Amino acid sequence: MSDSPGEPLTFAMGNFIAEFPTDRLYAKNHMWAQRHGEVLRFGFTAYAVRLLQDVYFLDWTVDAGAELPERAEIGQIESKKAESSLYAPIAGRLARFNAELLADPSAINVDKYNGGWLFEMAGDGQQLLTPEQYLEHLAAVWEVTQRTIKGQMNE
Amino acid sequence: MAKRIAVVISQGQSANPAKRQLEEDLVSALLFEPGIDVVVIPHLYDLKPDGTGALALQGIAGNMIVLSWLYERAARWTLDRFGVRGLEGQSLIKSSDEDEDEESEEDAEPNDKTRVIDTRPVPQRRIYCIDLRVHNSAAPYVEEVKRIARENSLQLMPLSLGAALSPTPQQLQRMAQPTNDTALPLPIVQPGAKSPTPPAHLEASASASATLTEAKTPTDSAAQLTRIEESLDRRWYPVIDYSRCTNCMECIDFCLFGVYGVDKAETILVEQPDNCRKGCPACSRVCPENAIIFPQHKAPAIAGASVVADSLKIDLSKLFGAPDSKESAEAIAIRERDEQLLLAGRAAVGATVGLPKRHSDAAPPAPKDELDSLLDALDDADL
Numbered sequence: 183m184s185d186s187p188g189e190p191l192t193f194a195m196g197n198f199i200a201e202f203p204t205d206r207l208y209a210k211n212h213m214w215a216q217r218h219g220e221v222l223r224f225g226f227t228a229y230a231v232r233l234l235q236d237v238y239f240l241d242w243t244v245d246a247g248a249e250l251p252e253r254a255e256i257g258q259i260e261s262k263k264a265e266s267s268l269y270a271p272i273a274g275r276l277a278r279f280n281a282e283l284l285a286d287p288s289a290i291n292v293d294k295y296n297g298g299w300l301f302e303m304a305g306d307g308q309q310l311l312t313p314e315q316y317l318e319h320l321a322a323v324w325e326v327t328q329r330t331i332k333g334q335m336n337e
Numbered sequence: 338m339a340k341r342i343a344v345v346i347s348q349g350q351s352a353n354p355a356k357r358q359l360e361e362d363l364v365s366a367l368l369f370e371p372g373i374d375v376v377v378i379p380h381l382y383d384l385k386p387d388g389t390g391a392l393a394l395q396g397i398a399g400n401m402i403v404l405s406w407l408y409e410r411a412a413r414w415t416l417d418r419f420g421v422r423g424l425e426g427q428s429l430i431k432s433s434d435e436d437e438d439e440e441s442e443e444d445a446e447p448n449d450k451t452r453v454i455d456t457r458p459v460p461q462r463r464i465y466c467i468d469l470r471v472h473n474s475a476a477p478y479v480e481e482v483k484r485i486a487r488e489n490s491l492q493l494m495p496l497s498l499g500a501a502l503s504p505t506p507q508q509l510q511r512m513a514q515p516t517n518d519t520a521l522p523l524p525i526v527q528p529g530a531k532s533p534t535p536p537a538h539l540e541a542s543a544s545a546s547a548t549l550t551e552a553k554t555p556t557d558s559a560a561q562l563t564r565i566e567e568s569l570d571r572r573w574y575p576v577i578d579y580s581r582c583t584n585c586m587e588c589i590d591f592c593l594f595g596v597y598g599v600d601k602a603e604t605i606l607v608e609q610p611d612n613c614r615k616g617c618p619a620c621s622r623v624c625p626e627n628a629i630i631f632p633q634h635k636a637p638a639i640a641g642a643s644v645v646a647d648s649l650k651i652d653l654s655k656l657f658g659a660p661d662s663k664e665s666a667e668a669i670a671i672r673e674r675d676e677q678l679l680l681a682g683r684a685a686v687g688a689t690v691g692l693p694k695r696h697s698d699a700a701p702p703a704p705k706d707e708l709d710s711l712l713d714a715l716d717d718a719d720l
Contacts, residue, residue, distance in 0.1 A: 211658030233653055239351035241571060241633070243616025248680045253660050255616070258635055260351060264651040267635060269658035284571070286352060323656075331651055 191313050193229065193320050200228035203295055207307070208316035209271035211253075214295065215310050221277045222307050225299040226290060229320060233327070234261035237287040242301075248276045252309075256301075259287075274305020342486045343374050343397045347381035347405035347412070350571070355473065356406065362475035363404065368562060370479075372486055376563045381405050382415050382632045383569040390565045394421045400489050402465040402482055408432050411632035411641030412466040414576040418607065425580075426465030430472070430481050432642060450626075453579040453604055463489070573633065574610030575620060578641075581628035588620040588629060590691035591670070593678060596620070614677040622670035623691075667692075 190201040202208070206216040212230035215222045226234070239260040250256065250270040257268040270276070279301045283289060289298035311319060344367055349356045360377070367375050376393055381403070384390040394416065401423075405412045409432060413425060465485055472478065575588075575596065584605050589597035597620075598608025618639045621629040630641040664672065671692075675685035 212656065230657070233656070238353035238356075241350070243573075244680070245615050253658050254676070255659075260353070260650070264653045266653035266657050267659055269660075271658070288352070327656060330653075330656060
């Protein structure tokens, strides 16, 4: 992350300080997006990774090449602390998955903003947020996130 | 006297160190058990139909115990798909309380339908499927394997699935010399012989491929370990539970991707599993008997659970963008199929093709509790 220009923005999740590089855009479902030629490359933000912690298993339920509406279900993830379905952050064509993560998903934890990227999509991504907007979004949803976690833990 | 039993350990796809450790703990513990042979295979569901792992399974002729990260039903019918068949062995380790569920499920429908399983012969050996997600340490599994091994070395095979009945002499005769043509040869153990040499039911698999790595133990009675190493891609296809399937053909009418076919006896089968659309479980939702299993689907009912087991982990799907879902099973199936048709560059058909003749029999929604309110708040929060 030393190659990220400028200081990253930060958000306090309790005692944990999540960092968000300013060289990219963000989606509301806690993924970052960075343009790579024709496509946008997506990965989990520090916020998502903090909630997940160690990722053990990742599976995609669509094939590369699929044209997807926004929020289409695309896969599953299992981590030390959580499990979740995963959804398309934007509408568009899913160009490619990071195949290395299927055998070893640990890069999601150790290199989330670079080698731990998840997939690439072709789409305009107009609704993606700037880092500042994403931080505002985090502040708005932090309460609900905490309630989700606590509520489920008390089940 | 001692009848050997094969213990198959199907490795998980997850890199979860606790899971990996459990698998290895099982191997280590079982290696010291007399009368047991251990076969380690990659994830059962992902095996290639003609690959080393499938051949190894097909080479096991006698009773077997299969430990996998799948619901018992999913494992059993995935094995069936690979041509590995037998009577259902009853393990004391269950991923869910099946008996209670079966009764509640079959309240409306009296159990008088003919199931496909009733019409086909089953090899006279037992297959015990055990879900590795039930316990998080190896000890209970080791105990259960030993119990099953004892059960199988002491008594001859009971023919009833539930209560252990003593077989009649005629039945014993038939087991020794099966009259149906699909029976697999049982390893014949001569009374009085010191111990069977070598584990005959593994020979076929061991010679099936040169890539097997074997660690032969010095004495005949100790375990033989076979590790199948095969690099596999993730697969996605339905497996049919023929103990539920009534051959009603709803699935073949509904699926528009040519996954299903019929055999010479006009019985439904998954003819082209790899035509199946990754992630799509629509046919399972329209099956009136819930006989279609997608072992890797996230919904336990579709993955082969008899009852829904609560996960201990937090579900972050809402935070990660899950859309609302208040659709009926039928509506979801139609939507999922349309999504797959569009992905394949074809036209959506909506409800016009192969609409199931029944209505969704999903349970009415439970009254809302605090968590529901919390989740409703999540829905409204535009995450």
